[in-house]
């Protein structure tokens with residue numbers, strides 16, 4: 001997803017946010033900036049502090065240090081003003097299995113003392129339609145797939161107009177079909193202008209549905225920005241195809257590039273690969289030098305590092321690419 005036009009406002013901002021459980025520091029000095037209008041991926045391995053952060057954002061846990069602005073109002077001080085504008089899916093809501101999806105939403109809305117009973121029926125139907133459960137609304141929830149239950153959870157978060165949606169691992173445990181359903185739903189909510197803050201331990205999820213990302217590891221924020229900004233912070237890679245490998249290796253070495261032949265390449269041409277870090281010469285200069293030295297350049301490409309490579313470099317650990 002490409003970043004939307006942002007108005008510069010922040011939907012979520014934290015300053016030095018921290019949370020300790022006894023001696024254990026679950027979240028450490030977190031400065032989060034979530035632009036209004038973004039689909040913001042909160043990415044980190046299990047145990048990196050995502051749920052704890054989300055609980056603090058929503059006023060479900062008290063910070064040990066730091067402060068939070070949610071929709072430009074301080075939390076938890078302004079909770080009663082802010083929270084009605086924020087929908088949340090944290091630790092999957094407990095639905096009554098023998099009631100229909102619709103009846104469950106009605107129950108949930110009745111339990112919300114601030115909701116308007118006069119508009120209840122209309123709001124419940126609108127939320128069911130929005131998550132694509134209009135047709136299944138009369139089925140008992142025990143007959144729902146996990147993806148449908150997750151969408152019902154999101155419908156619950158959408159029982160009123162929301163400016164911000166906070167979703168904790170909404171695709172966790174879903175099969176590929178359920179994951180696609182939730183991803184499409186997030187995309188359509190974002191297109192309607194809702195800011196979505198979504199946590200995941202799955203890099204591929206974040207990459208497919210988010211405009212922005214923050215990377216957490218053991219309670220620390222390692223990086224945040226647009227996906228493109230994160231990618232550009234990484235190394236890129238050069239690939240050269242030539243029949244003059246020996247000559248090319250010499251030229252590249254003179255330019256400070258350590259190239260390795262690709263052992264899987266076949267045919268008369270050899271394929272050489274080299275990492276390009278930020279101090280490497282421009283691609284144009286490399287080609288110029290190769291040609292000037294008489295290297296027959298039959299293929300030349302510079303590819304940006306993948307997000308996965310970037311995250312592994314940041315966190316020192318691999319991310320699951322699939323469920």
Ligand SMILES: Nc1ncnc2c1ncn2[C@@H]1O[C@H](COP(=O)(O)OP(=O)(O)OP(=O)(O)O)[C@@H](O)[C@H]1O
Nearest residue numbers: 021024026044045046047048049050051052053201
């Ligand atoms: N109530 C608690 N008491 C003690 N330790 C806790 C508590 N809640 C979380 N922690 C610890 O804080 C750390 C961060 O946990 P948290 O659940 O925020 O991580 P997470 O990134 O959301 O991971 P997961 O996806 O597995 O939930 C973990 O080491 C966890 O054991």
